[in-house]
Amino acid sequence: MVADGPSAVCNPGPIALTIEPLDWPENADAVVAFLSAHEWPYHGVPNLTPDDAAAVRVAGGAIASFWIRDDDEVIGLVRLLDLDDVDDGSPRFDLRIATMHRGRGVGRFAVQWLTDHLFRIYDSVHRIEATTRSDNMAMQAVFARSGYRQEGRFVEAWKSADGTWLDTLVYAILRHEFVSAQA
Numbered sequence: 001m002v003a004d005g006p007s008a009v010c011n012p013g014p015i016a017l018t019i020e021p022l023d024w025p026e027n028a029d030a031v032v033a034f035l036s037a038h039e040w041p042y043h044g045v046p047n048l049t050p051d052d053a054a055a056v057r058v059a060g061g062a063i064a065s066f067w068i069r070d071d072d073e074v075i076g077l078v079r080l081l082d083l084d085d086v087d088d089g090s091p092r093f094d095l096r097i098a099t100m101h102r103g104r105g106v107g108r109f110a111v112q113w114l115t116d117h118l119f120r121i122y123d124s125v126h127r128i129e130a131t132t133r134s135d136n137m138a139m140q141a142v143f144a145r146s147g148y149r150q151e152g153r154f155v156e157a158w159k160s161a162d163g164t165w166l167d168t169l170v171y172a173i174l175r176h177e178f179v180s181a182q183a
């Protein structure tokens, strides 16, 4: 299910979810609490200290962020990145779902929502781009289910927390692909 604007409601199973804009700086403490409460196994720093979390940019410049809520509980964070590229480049995104809410359709809903949001809110967006690590099977499944094409593979471009080098997979969706899929 895809929303018309900056907020959305979905029902992946018995529980209704909402997506709504993050308020900045009012939500600064909530961002630190959320990011430091969960492990992010496929990000550069899987366990963020409060200081690490405070350094993750969620607003200002070319970034806009949104909470995914299950009633009053924050269960996810969507960061839209490179929004200064909407006219002539490819905005990107970062998506993080709370540990206990992974694997129940929230990620898929969030990618479908943010894709619709970017194409709908920004008339000039031609393409959305995203990357994930080659061992992140859940994210690859989300991309495949959401109409994103794998466009590239950068070999051993992503250094994991244990020091090993993994491949970076590049995905994208074009506006006309998105529109065709809606028809």
Ligand SMILES: CC(C)(COP(=O)(O)OP(=O)(O)OC[C@H]1O[C@@H](n2cnc3c(N)ncnc32)[C@H](O)[C@@H]1OP(=O)(O)O)[C@@H](O)C(=O)NCCC(=O)NCCS
Pocket (backbone or CB within 6 Å): 040, 041, 042, 043, 094, 095, 096, 097, 098, 101, 102, 103, 104, 105, 106, 107, 108, 109, 131, 132, 133, 136, 137, 138, 139, 141, 142, 145
């Ligand atoms: C990656 C992430 C966003 C995916 O969201 P999610 O809510 O867990 O995924 P969903 O429940 O929407 O599942 C979507 C698909 O992934 C599959 N999937 C979920 N977890 C999986 C896993 N661990 N391994 C393989 N496939 C998996 C589901 O079966 C589903 O596939 P289907 O539609 O063919 O049935 C989420 O797990 C997460 O936040 N992980 C940690 C942060 C992260 O890796 N972010 C992405 C950085 S690029």
